[in-house]
Amino acid sequence: MPKRVFVHIGAPKTGSTYVQNVLFGNAERLERAGILIPATFSAHDQAMTDLRQVPWRDPDLYWTWDRLLERFERWPGDVVLTSEGFGAATADQAKRAVESLRPAEVHVVVAARDLWRTLPSMWQQSIRARSTWRFGDFLTAVEEGKFEGFWEHYTANRMFQRWGDLVPPAQRHIVTVPQPGAPHDLLWRRFAGVLGVPDGVCELAAPESNPSLGAPEIEVLRRVNGALGDLYPHRLPYQRVVHQHLLRAVLQQRDNDKRFGVGLDRAEWVAELADQQIKELQDYPCHIVGDLAELRPGRMTESASPDDLDDRQILDAAIQTIVGMITHAESLRQQVPQQPAGMMARVKRGVRRRLVS
Structure with a gap:
């Protein structure tokens, strides 16, 4: 011990x-x-x-x-x-x-x-x-x-x-x-x-x-949480999806310059x-x-509150978040090795031949 x-x-x-x-x-x-x-x-x-x-x-x-x-x-x-x-x-x-x-x-x-x-x-x-x-x-x-x-x-x-x-x-x-x-x-x-x-x-x-996220960014995440409903009730799946693809990949990459506090x-x-x-x-x-x-x-x-944001500020942040997620999705796609054209068709034909024989 x-x-x-x-x-x-x-x-x-x-x-x-x-x-x-x-x-x-x-x-x-x-x-x-x-x-x-x-x-x-x-x-x-x-x-x-x-x-x-x-x-x-x-x-x-x-x-x-x-x-x-x-x-x-x-x-x-x-x-x-x-x-x-x-x-x-x-x-x-x-x-x-x-x-x-x-x-x-x-x-x-x-x-x-x-x-x-x-x-x-x-x-x-x-x-x-x-x-x-x-x-x-x-x-x-x-x-x-x-x-x-x-x-x-x-x-x-x-x-x-x-x-x-x-x-x-x-x-x-x-x-x-x-x-x-x-x-x-x-x-x-x-x-x-x-x-x-x-x-x-x-x-x-x-x-x-x-x-830390700025006021518009944390407000976007708060509203996304509300829209998720019953999806990802456990912490780990929520972190793997929302933290990885929204929080870290997009929201934390923004300027986050509009601070908030008490x-x-x-x-x-x-x-x-x-x-x-x-x-x-x-x-x-x-x-x-x-x-x-x-x-x-x-x-x-004195500090602003995310509650004080108007709809335009939140909409702008949401649109930029969508653009960021599109860019993130494209970067993930490029990381996946691309199969040569026609390869999957040849693989499928080969599987069928083995099954028949």
Whole structure:
């Protein structure tokens, strides 16, 4: 059994993609240093959906929580498990996870980001996961306490306490996400300090993330989700089709220059929430890496909402999206080897002759 297991539980939209790219991209180097990143990122993600028993888990997926644990049961060093979805586990699910990792020393690692950036990012992430609600409806639901899932699944203090209460204070780690303008590797260096990764072990590339869509582009995706109806109810088929052929191939390739965010009419509300979150984390015994003051919003400026777009702007974006998908389809066609003229007819004739003989 491993000596220590670090479970990175999120939160979503806190630089997880960058951290995970470094971990899995340097898996062999880390293993030589005594730190195992078992299997693949996909395996961790599938194990998360099994642990949480989510209704959108594809029933044909191979990896379960128990299968992932089998991959490192004989490893004598440290192990890192990572999925931003772990943090949304219920108290009972988190308890099952921690207990199944013992007698290893279990550490819980969570990242925290300021709410001014988290709110629009989380709504956009929900649209990428097939939701259809409007941005204003989402903000109102959060503000009026009608969407507890936001606090449970996306804020460090809520998810941290569900998991953190299961381990001693010295084994609870919160990493704050630096404000814009900080060195690009600062977030990784903070994680590396928690995990005990020696300097120089990992090769760092420039941070990669899921590029944010602009207001017209995310509104097009939201309306497409609504038009899909019952198609692709499970996450994996939706990602294979909609993410691959619409989101990545077309929408993310556009300028996406019309940004959106929380309006200044909610600035005071967000600031009050930030202070409350900071106080809760200050009062919770844990290891803080970074500065909780980074959870206060930086520069708050007026932002448009996708709800404010007129029909012309949405139509223009939809037409350009169709053009992009036509170009994408043509590029896929060109990648398929073309059969010489008449070859298929000759193949069919040959098959018929063999059947007759």
